[in-house]
Amino acid sequence: MxxxxxxxxxxxxxxxxxxxxxxxxxxxxxxxxxxxxxxxxxxxxxxxxxxxLDAWTTVWTKYPLLDAFWVSVKIAGLSTLIPVILAPMAAYAFQFLKFRFRRVLLILIINAFVLPNQVVVIPLFRLWRELGMIDNIWAVIIPFAGMSFAWAVYLVKNYLEDFPKELIEAAMVDGCGPIARFFHVVLPNSITPIAAVAILQFLWTWNGLLLPVVFLRSDIPLTALLARIQGQYESNWDQMSVAAIVTTVVPLVIFVVFQRFFTAGASTKSGSKE
Incomplete structure (x- = not known):
């Protein structure tokens, strides 16, 4: 004791x-x-x-803080929703289904870990410019979702390695096909890794600065606006503090509300639905 x-x-x-x-x-x-x-x-x-409250008044009247807030919500929300939907499906396929080149594809996906995000900025900029997607939020959402897919699949697959195989076998005995087994057995009992992917992805995309600064011009998120608020010849520390507070409120609320999923592994791995 x-x-x-x-x-x-x-x-x-x-x-x-x-x-x-x-x-x-x-x-x-x-x-x-x-x-x-x-x-x-x-x-x-x-x-x-x-x-x-002069700094708060100045920021709200001088800068499009509310518009930047909604742009951040759209970018972070869509960039989180895409891997949250696709990563569990891919992880389930790699873990429980048998198909050709399964290991090769998994290795290719995992190797995306070693590719720094900064490396793809210049090729992406040339591609988006040719496609006319500069200053389009999808020019940020697509790479955000794509670059997170590898670690999201890896995280969910590691969780599924300890998934009770008895549940899969029981579903097969009942006549459930691969898709039915995923939606009715695996998915309801994999809330923990999916929530972890959602939280980490949302925090990363919400705080992302490089891609929005490079690809967006008019509709910019809060992080890019925060960089603009900083004066060129003087430091507007009071106004930057206001923008920083507004920028950090949403990630803080998201983490506080959903942090319980990080400690829910014991109940979800037992095969019981929450």
Whole structure:
């Protein structure tokens, strides 16, 4: 049994680390609420302390923050939905179905891990320019979904390696075909890896900056707008803090709401539906 004093020390250490982790977040919030003249020497400076919403008002009126928010929602939502639908199907096929070149195709997909995302930017830019897709959100959604497909299939397939084969065999005895086995047996009991793929993919695409900056011009997401808010000759730290807060709210809510799926492996692997 763990000594009570040791447990208390662990709580104190973990709590201290959590407080230190929250200091940057507090700094961003305070910077967005204090005048820029008061934060130039540090947001923690207590001299002449006052609060104002001028930065929030300026950002909401000067920049298309709401439009950029909806662009981010569309890009992250569609870029997440595509691999969430296709990756479980591919993982099921690689794990339970027998077909020619199965191992070769799996190796080709997994090898996509070693390809840096930055390598495809220039070829994609030339392709989208020839197809007239520059400044089209699908020019960002397609590579976001495509580049995440490899690790999504790998993650779900690793989960299915421990999937109870008795359930598959029982479904086969009942006359279920491959498609029926997937939708009625495998899919309802694979919520954990699918949710993990959805959360990680949404966070990655929501915070993505390189592809939106390169391919989009007018309809830009929050991350690209945040880069534009930064002044060319001066740092608008208060306005950048406002945009950073708006940008991080949605990923934070998504993670808090769906984090329970990361700890749901025990129940889903037993073959019981949630």
């Amino acid at each position: 763990i000594n009570k004093s040791v447990a208390n020390w662990v709580t104190i250490i973990v709590g201290s680390i959590a407080l230190l982790w929250m200091i940057p977040l507090v700094g961003v919030v305070v910077t967005s609420l204090r005048p820029l003249t008061q934060t130039t020497l540090g947001w923690w400076n207590p001299d002449d302390f006052s609060l104002t």
